[in-house]
Amino acid sequence: MRLNPFPPLARGLAALTDPLLDRLVDSGRRPARRWQLRLVLLVTVALYWIAFGTAQLTYDTRVAGTGPMFFVALVIALPFAFVLTRPMPALLFSVASAFVLALVLPQEQRAVWPWEVVQGLIVFVLLFATGVTRTVREGAVAWLLTSALFWWGLPPGERGGWAVGLGAILLIGVLTGRLLRTRQDLRRQTEVSEVERDRRIVLEERARLARDLHDIVAHHMSLVVVQAETAPYRVPEIGDAARDELLSISGTARSALAETRALLAVLRQENVEAEDAPQPGLHRLGELIETTRRAGVRLDVDISGDLDGLREGRSLAGFRIAQEALANAARHAPGTPVRLRARGDGRGVELTVVSLSGPGGAPAEPGHGIVGMRERAVAAGGRIEVGPTAEGFAVHLVLPADAEGQA
Known part of the structure; x- marks a missing residue:
């Protein structure tokens, strides 16, 4: 070798x-x-x-x-x-x-x-x-x-020729340098143009998504609100329990419609600020629990400590993750009991949602909801574990304390 x-x-x-x-x-x-x-x-x-x-x-x-x-x-x-x-x-x-x-x-x-x-x-x-x-x-x-x-x-006879030759070498170098700098500027300008083109494509796509959301989601949610609020007048024999249920559906649909309008504003414009209406957070976890129970989910709740100390962004992420976890539990395992545990202390907030379906209750592949929960947790500076356990499919979220030392 x-x-x-x-x-x-x-x-x-x-x-x-x-x-x-x-x-x-x-x-x-x-x-x-x-x-x-x-x-x-x-x-x-x-x-x-x-x-x-x-x-x-x-x-x-x-x-x-x-x-x-x-x-x-x-x-x-x-x-x-x-x-x-x-x-x-x-x-x-x-x-x-x-x-x-x-x-x-x-x-x-x-x-x-x-x-x-x-x-x-x-x-x-x-x-x-x-x-x-x-x-x-x-x-x-x-x-x-x-x-x-x-x-x-x-020697004297060669001095002039060499001076001209050295000048020619310098001139060629100067022209070469200007050519190289011009090409670099052109390449840089081309990169800037490509970035602007990509940015314009993104803005156009966001505008198209905003139109689609407005035409599909907002339109149907408006119909849900109208139908829920007018049902007691169109069907007089509806009982009091059904009337309260319809009012609850109407309130939930109105809340979703307001959040959809805020999302449309963000999609239509760049660097747009949120609307004056307060964003949901962990302080509204009780409303989410009540809405989930009215939807027929058997929910076991255990909340301890202070959940209101997180800053707005982290609190919003925790609320959205809890909302998505409860929705997934109701969608993928209807009729299965769900356990929600939330605990707040000086170090942060810990949230656990478990669908008590037993081993093997996990979805075959992670969907967009699970991917979205992970992205929200990372963006908020927390950590999340999603997967099957001995009791069922679990979502475990930990949001750390803010830099100012609040929970």
Whole structure:
């Protein structure tokens, strides 16, 4: 079996370069991806060995010796490591080091430039990167300093041509930077347009849902109210018990109709405030119990402690979850006794609704009601457990105390 050495080498390289990459990312002005920085470090190492191997072509190593060339190659190649993060300071360092090395080290008689070719190429790249990432004024300063270096180190007949060439490199960098920034602005504007389009689609869908709710729910609930209130006049032989039951149905339908109107207002507009009518909460749990019993549910109730201390949002969530749990118990297990336990103390409110149908009384799959209860509990900062128990299907809700310390 042949072993692949590249993954271990890659992991070792990552372990060695990640600390330096973190420093480069933290110190840079423009963000760069980690793989880009790792590639730059690899190129920097390659440039270091090229600068060290070709040092004798520029400097007289017979006089200066080979040992200092390790440091000289490091000074030459190191600025390239900052081409993505700090190109202009790296360019200034490279220009200054080229000037100092040309003055300090003895030159080889056959050398074309007073500095290494690798250092000249690094200067070109850093000048281009400065034009891409910096302003035109900063690029002009970088061009003047680089042109001064070439003007000092080259024969008189070559100075003008190199100044024009360096200007062309800077100009290409400036145009490239403007093109990249224009594309980024266009991409950002496209993303904003897509967000606005999605927002408009959501608002249109909410308006459509509001119309559907108005046409379906509100219309039928209004008919229920009218029929319940006019039944005693249309059917004179109705007894007193049935008359009271019809009045109760009328009151429940009116309450549901008022809540439907509030929901329609929220769906029709964005950032709409609730109506002046108070929202239901755990303080109205007694009304919910009475309504449930009038619907024919055998309900065993045990309420202890203070349930009125929760803030409005959490109290509303607790009321809605209790309402949904009781409705599910009446819908999925009609005629089955239901037990409701509610307890409030300084730590919060604990609510339990159990449909006493015995083991195996859970629905096959969670419906929208169960999903809605879980979402309400999470949104209110509480926790909920829904599922079968030995006694039947249970909903256990815990709403914690508010931040102000109230129950």
